[in-house]
Amino acid sequence: MEYDVYVQTCPTRLVLDRLADKWAVLVLGKLDDKPVRFNQLKREIDGISQKVLSQVLKKLERDGLVSRSVFATVPVTVEYAITPLGRTLALTVTALTRWAEENIEAVLKAQQKYDRSA
Amino acid sequence: MEYDVYVQTCPTRLVLDRLADKWAVLVLGKLDDKPVRFNQLKREIDGISQKVLSQVLKKLERDGLVSRSVFATVPVTVEYAITPLGRTLALTVTALTRWAEENIEAVLKAQQKYDRSA
DNA sequence: AAATATGGTATCCAATGGAAACTTAGGAGA
DNA sequence: TCTCCTAAGTTTCCATTGGATACCATATTT
Numbered sequence: 568m569e570y571d572v573y574v575q576t577c578p579t580r581l582v583l584d585r586l587a588d589k590w591a592v593l594v595l596g597k598l599d600d601k602p603v604r605f606n607q608l609k610r611e612i613d614g615i616s617q618k619v620l621s622q623v624l625k626k627l628e629r630d631g632l633v634s635r636s637v638f639a640t641v642p643v644t645v646e647y648a649i650t651p652l653g654r655t656l657a658l659t660v661t662a663l664t665r666w667a668e669e670n671i672e673a674v675l676k677a678q679q680k681y682d683r684s685a
Numbered sequence: 686m687e688y689d690v691y692v693q694t695c696p697t698r699l700v701l702d703r704l705a706d707k708w709a710v711l712v713l714g715k716l717d718d719k720p721v722r723f724n725q726l727k728r729e730i731d732g733i734s735q736k737v738l739s740q741v742l743k744k745l746e747r748d749g750l751v752s753r754s755v756f757a758t759v760p761v762t763v764e765y766a767i768t769p770l771g772r773t774l775a776l777t778v779t780a781l782t783r784w785a786e787e788n789i790e791a792v793l794k795a796q797q798k799y800d801r802s803a
Numbered sequence: 804a805a806a807t808a809t810g811g812t813a814t815c816c817a818a819t820g821g822a823a824a825c826t827t828a829g830g831a832g833a
Numbered sequence: 834t835c836t837c838c839t840a841a842g843t844t845t846c847c848a849t850t851g852g853a854t855a856c857c858a859t860a861t862t863t
Binding site (some may be wrong): 575580582583587588589590593596597608611612614620628629630632652655656663664667668670673676677678681 | 692705
């Protein structure tokens with residue numbers, strides 16, 4: 568393996584930067600089920616702003632992880648879908664959100680203990 | 686399951702925020718092998734600053750994912766180790782770094798294609 | 804006396820993030 | 834015709850964050 572994320576200039580750092588983004592993780596998780604339109608994503612990912620959703624989708628599209636399809640309806644319909652490459656990644660990012668849901672109580676308990684002792 | 690990362694106020698979002706951090710992912714990956722001292726981490730995680738490393742370790746400790754041990758040597762020795770809880774998480778975050786290393790070429794190709802068409 | 808090592812904090816400035824307003828384009832309704 | 838509506842963004846503004854750099858305490862080595 569010639570790539571190593573622990574080297575500053577390694578291009579894999581770019582990927583890590585992309586994934587090390589709460590919103591990208593949530594978007595990929597949603598698209599893993601089925602293609603979704605812009606405003607539908609905005610509604611389903613509670614708390615994301617239009618600007619950030621737009622930016623995240625653009626970056627994910629550039630990385631070849633999601634595809635963007637425009638339909639000439641009125642008003643225009645834009646649908647985002649996960650690509651085959653994105654699907655391989657979605658496996659690991661959904662593992663991440665699942666871990667969060669399964670272990671949040673242990674984390675919260677640890678935080679309380681830490682805060683009490685400080 | 687009562688928790689849902691897609692709800693803005695769900696505490697699992699806190700966990701996602703923590704993991705959605707390039708540096709936290711790299712630190713956990715390093716500590717998964719063996720306990721490591723502060724400056725050793727700093728050397729091995731190319732490009733991280735002392736301030737950020739210090740902050741990340743403090744947050745990971747608060748979340749119960751790493752433990753911190755101080756030894757009264759001269760100069761003082763501080764060793765960071767992964768906890769059992771952290772170890773369960775390390776499985777998924779190393780999957781992430783592995784994905785980055787295995788798929789970076791596909792991502793770079795997608796980016797070039799995207800940039801050419803724009 | 805000066806340099807070295809450890810494990811940090813403090814300070815400063817640039818970059819990022821989110822909230823809210825604005826935009827574009829084509830219907831639908833009055 | 835004039836106004837309103839929706840989808841899918843873009844722009845603007847301000848607060849927070851991020852990283853680079855300098856600094857600190859302590860003790861040994863040169």
